[in-house]
Amino acid sequence: MAPVLPQMSNLARMFQQVNLGAMVRTLGNIQPTDLALIVKSITDRARPKKIPAINGDFYDISDVLTPEERVIQQAVRSYMEQRVRPVIGKYWERGEFPHELVPGFARMIGETFGSRPYAIDALGPTLTGIAAMEMARVDASMYTFFGVHWGLCMGSLYLFGSEEQKQRWMPPLERFEKIGSWALTEPDVGSANRCRAEDHGTARGGRLGHQRARRSGAATRPLPISISFCAHVSDHQVNAFIIERDTPGYSVEKLEGKTALRAVQNANIRLENVHVSEANRLPGVTSFRDVARQLAVARSVVAWAMAGTAMGAYERALDYANKRVQFGRRSLPSSSFKTGWCRCSVMSPRCRACCCGSASYTRAMARSATSAPRWPRPSAASICARR
Amino acid sequence: MTIQAVERGLDFYQLDALLTPEERDVRERVRSFCDEEVLPVINRYWERAEFPFELVPKLAALNLTGGVIKGYGCPGLSAVAVGIATAELSRGDGSLETFLGVTSGLAMGSIYHCGSEEQKQHWLPAMARMEKIGAFGLTEPFVGSDASHIRTTATRVGDRYVLNGAKRWIGNASFADVVVIWAQDSETGKVGGFLVEKGTPGFAATVIEGKIAKRSVLNADITLSNCEIAEANRLPNARSFRDTAVVLKNTRYGVAWEAVGHAMAAFEIAREYTLKREQFGKPIASYQLVQQKLVQMLGDVTAMQFMCWRLCRLLDEDANQVTEGMASLAKQHCAARARQVVALGRELLGGNGILLENHLARHFADMEAVYTYEGTNEINTLVVGREITGIAAFV
Incomplete structure (x- = not known):
């Protein structure tokens, strides 16, 4: 094998920067293990490894x-x-x-x-x-x-x-x-979904009073319609109504100063004696149980979305760590920078767990065809949120 | 704890009794300033990402600027008093605290620790009155954690220095009267400190846009292209990065207190909210899952308060007995805990926790910056790790 010649220009530059006496003294103390590490570190750097493709779906x-x-x-x-x-x-x-x-x-x-x-x-x-x-x-x-x-x-x-x-x-x-928009939450009613908005049934249809809040989409432009959930005055059961944006008594005000999902336009909706024709009542809603059935379906999709947010974060973080150089190295692929590496390796299985949780839930849903099974509903969404 | 004790500000284990009258006085002054002047206006500045210049004279009147520095028109406070003031200001608003921390702790601290007598006389009294504002330029676009290997250079030409390079994330730099620029001396290769005054040709600062934390403090990108300064503007006692590290060690405890302030605010807001907010017919504070979160927050805040108080008492007794590891542990630990506390608080407010009007959203977002700046969680961890094992594990 032909001897490998060191690059003379590199050696010359090194000697300009080095205190030769100190270096010789240091070399005198060097242990075989230190030497092996130094040689490995230099050869690793000389043959940079290809950065693997970023994939947030690690278990496919x-x-x-x-x-x-x-x-x-x-x-x-x-x-x-x-x-x-x-x-x-x-x-x-x-x-x-x-x-x-x-x-x-x-x-x-x-x-x-x-x-x-x-x-x-x-x-x-x-x-x-x-x-x-x-x-x-x-x-x-x-x-x-x-x-x-x-x-x-x-x-x-x-x-x-x-x-x-x-x-x-x-x-x-x-x-x-x-x-479309969808209005259930009210200023004083969030987790406890007992609507205070009331529908006074008459022969012509319903009259809605009271106010409700926090509806995404309500303040977006192209001709929104709103599905509004209200308690029926006669039996206090929840009903749903289709309300078009220009209906008299219906007013929307954008909610300012959010620090999350800022591109989504959430709004406070005020309903003051809004007259809705009977034809705009959704006949399939007769109690809160119906709303809960819809929420169960919606939550499974939200669980998937959270898996997506986590995937996006993991992929961006890995990309940044691959590119950002500190202490002369990229943060991740070397065996150093253990804390950063450890964060990324923790993120990956969590993304996977979110995907799997959501997948098993939606498959169970697919099996039961029409309605979501009761048991996994909170778990899929809450597993993803925690992580 | 009586409810009263919380309403005076979160102090579950009577830290109050361990404070001197001066320290209590500082706390009351800053608290009233925040309640009366800051909270009514700050959310709008935060959302627009603008700095509240209107508050600067009132902040100056609190007589905190210069902190522990004695003489030169500075208040000469104890480290505990500075820490308490920092926590109280963060409890009001984190951006304003960072503004103060940068000019008072970092810029004035650099001049005090590394400057000549003339430099101290020239800058410190005016900065203490906030007639002059300072900034501190260490971090660069490509050099964050690896701070000792900055690439900005200072080349001596006759009786002047020529600075070239770039700095990033520099708080206050776009309007500061003086920026302490840390640069590598081309001759010696050592890190030195240089005072660059407002309007020096070759110095340009552009505000960084699109931050999601501490939105009302203005951070800037700085470019230095053949920026010439007089030899008299070099800090004579900044001889290597070790001197920069001294300045940083003496401000790091402040960042730990900052985390305490954000966490205190989060607890107080969340407690009040859960007592008022009714669901299923009763206040949500009456539910076990809510109480559990509040108690976890309280435990973290209380532990953090005493950790920071003890660190500052050690500094007050004899600054030399405080090691880098001791300063780093407080920053690392408190920032990590406070980040969880504000997240729990945000959670307790439900959707109302993402609206600025309830203030918690701002603390929640601002803690992200506290968690990362003045030494990331990782770097501070490794500083402590090196001290307790004797093994440096940075690379």
Whole structure:
């Protein structure tokens, strides 16, 4: 083997910087193990290892999808990466909703969820969850906008609406020509969902009074409709009503000063003697139990979205750590920087646990076809939130 | 604890009794300033990411600037008093605290520890009155944790120094009257400190936009291109990074107290909220899961208060007995605990916890900066690790 010649220019530079006497004294004390480490460190640096591709789905949970479904997942991912990621930061900081994105977003949803009637359920629970995960992986505000419009507002129509209501409202909502909102929470009623808004039934329909709060989507522009849940005065059971934005007595005020999901427009809604025709009451809602059934479905999608947010965070953190050089090294691949490495290795299984929890839940849902099973509902959402 | 004891400010184990009258007086002054002047206006500044210049004269009137420095028009407070003031100011608003910490602790601290007598006479009295504001430029775009290997250079040309390089995250730099720039001396390769005055040609500062924590303190990117300063503006006693580390050691306890202040605020706001907020027909404070969170927060805050108090008493008795590890442990531990406390508080407020109007959201967001700045959690961990094992594990 030919002898390897040291680079003379490097040696010359080294001797300019080094106190030769001190170096010789140090070399005299060197232990064989130290020497091996030094040589390894220099050779490692001379042959930089290729940085592995970043993958937040370490155990390939997407494997549950068919090849066709994977195409849909990729379509959502590339839309989010190409259209949303470049612009969303500025909207987030200003607390504004990216209206410019709605037409393109609608096209992407049309291409993935399909345009057959009542596309809301076209993908089935697992793929819907994975689509939500892909949205939240890039931006949770965009996911929330979608979740409120599609899952909550359209979901209510789908689950509780009459055939006429579905025919009238679902097509424009599916095309995002109208934007939906969903109002349950009130200023003094959050966890304890006992609505105080009242519906005084009359022959012509209902009259709604009182105020409610915190509805995402309510302050977004293109012609929103709102599904509003109210207690029925006669038996105190919860009912649901479709309210169009320009209905007299219905007013919306944007909630300012949020520090999370800033691109989502949440609003305070005030209902003052709002007259709603009987035709706008959702006949499928007769008690809070119906709302709870819808919430169970919605929560499973939120669990997927949280897995997506965690995936996005993990991927961004790994990318940063791969690129950021301190103490002359990248933070991660070397055996040093144990704390940073350890954080990333902790994040990865947690992302996986979130995905698996959500996946097993949605599969259970798929099995039971119409309604979500009771047992895993809190667990899927709460496992993801904790992590 | 009686409810009264909480309403005076969270002090479950009567830390009050261990304070001197001067220290109690400082606490009361800062607390009233925060309640009356800061809280009514700060959220709007925070959301717009603007600095509340209107508050500077009132902050100056509290006579805290210069902290422990004796003479030169500075208040000569005990380290405990400075710590208590820091916690109280953070309990009001973290951005304002950082503004004060940068000019008082870092900039004035550098001039005090490393400056000549003339430099101290020239700068410290005016800075103590906040007629002049200081900034401290150590971190660079590519050098954060590895602070001893900064790349900005200072080259001596005759009786002047020429500075070249870039700094990042420098608080107050866009409007400061004087910025302490740390740079490598081209001749010796050692780190030195240089005072760059406002308007010096070759110095430019651009405010960093889009922060999600401490939004109302203005951090800047600095570029130095052939920025010439007089030899008289070099800090003569900054001979190597070890001198920079002395300045940092003496401000690190402040950051630990800052975490205490954020955590105190979070506990107090959350306790009040859970007593008022009713769900299922009774205050949520009556639910076991809520009480458990409040108690966890209280335990953390109480432990942090005493840890920080003890560290500062040691500093007051004899600063030399406080090791780097002791300073780092308080910052590392308190920031990590406080980050959990503000998160629990945010959780207890539900959706109201992400609205600025309830103040907790601001503390929650600001703690993210406290957790990372003045030595990341990781670096402070390794400083302590080195001290207790004798093995440096940084690389």
